[in-house]
Amino acid sequence: xxxxxxxxxxxxxxxxVTLVKSLSxxxxxxxxxxxGTLVGDMTLNGSTETYLAIVGDVTHRDRGNVSxxxxxxxxxxxxxxxxxxxxxxxxxxLAEVGLFAPRLGLRGTASGPxxxxxxxxxxxxxxxxxxxxxxxVEANGTVGLGGRTPRYDLTARTRNLNLNAAMASGxxxxxxxxxxxxxxxxNPATMRATFAADFAASSWDSVSVDSGSVRVAIANGLANVxxxxxxxRSTRIEAAGTFGLVAGRVGELRYSVAxxxxxxxxxxxxxxxxxxxxxxxxxxxxxxxEQARQDSIRIARATEVVRAA
Numbered sequence: 001x002x003x004x005x006x007x008x009x010x011x012x013x014x015x016x017v018t019l020v021k022s023l024s025x026x027x028x029x030x031x032x033x034x035x036g037t038l039v040g041d042m043t044l045n046g047s048t049e050t051y052l053a054i055v056g057d058v059t060h061r062d063r064g065n066v067s068x069x070x071x072x073x074x075x076x077x078x079x080x081x082x083x084x085x086x087x088x089x090x091x092x093x094l095a096e097v098g099l100f101a102p103r104l105g106l107r108g109t110a111s112g113p114x115x116x117x118x119x120x121x122x123x124x125x126x127x128x129x130x131x132x133x134x135x136x137v138e139a140n141g142t143v144g145l146g147g148r149t150p151r152y153d154l155t156a157r158t159r160n161l162n163l164n165a166a167m168a169s170g171x172x173x174x175x176x177x178x179x180x181x182x183x184x185x186x187n188p189a190t191m192r193a194t195f196a197a198d199f200a201a202s203s204w205d206s207v208s209v210d211s212g213s214v215r216v217a218i219a220n221g222l223a224n225v226x227x228x229x230x231x232x233r234s235t236r237i238e239a240a241g242t243f244g245l246v247a248g249r250v251g252e253l254r255y256s257v258a259x260x261x262x263x264x265x266x267x268x269x270x271x272x273x274x275x276x277x278x279x280x281x282x283x284x285x286x287x288x289x290e291q292a293r294q295d296s297i298r299i300a301r302a303t304e305v306v307r308a309a
Contacts, residue, residue, distance in 0.1 A: 026081035033099035036062025065093035121146035188245035
């Protein structure tokens, strides 16, 4: 039956997340990969048949991930099961967020406001997070989690973002860019999506990028690179074409790379940073010595009669 909650103050010490998810089928689906416990102070109000409202300041622990969250969450259980979640992460574990998209391999922590409003079929997200290394990410858009294939239409701005600090497989650049992703699915074999990115002054290891632009569409396991441009102090890169993302899909990618000076890539070239004399490699020296020996034998035989006379 209907269980009414009259705004009691609770101290979770601890409270199982599984119990919170069991209050509503929509909560179970929305928080499906999340587990662990909550510890802290909360105030509950509402009814298990109409809506539940929670205000609190809690610490969440799950599989070694620790997040500190403060704010409010309202779940409308009747009439479509909608959400209105407004939290302050201080900080939140990105590895826990990454449970919704394991392929990304997220790690590290981030602090800032997080807003999630709407239904499972149309969740509107808004956040502005500062990462633990000082980078900044602002994201807005919609996500649909109600079907078997997730849908998304998101825009993001980054400033001095170090991908390696947030993703285990990411490189270690400093990226300032605006990005948009729109489509359905995350599996390269079946997803249909378009991606656009425009880069401002950024760096990739020791290589600086003044500006860049990327436009990519993915469908049926094939990526169509409509445009890829990057310019820096010493380099200009352009590319266009297609390439396969899964076995059996083949494309053709045309590219042009112009480098004014290899000095900008010294850190990426083995031995490129050495200023002294570098000894020749054995694999290069051995054939040269053998060639010189054969030349000496040939000359000696050709002049044998002359020298004997």
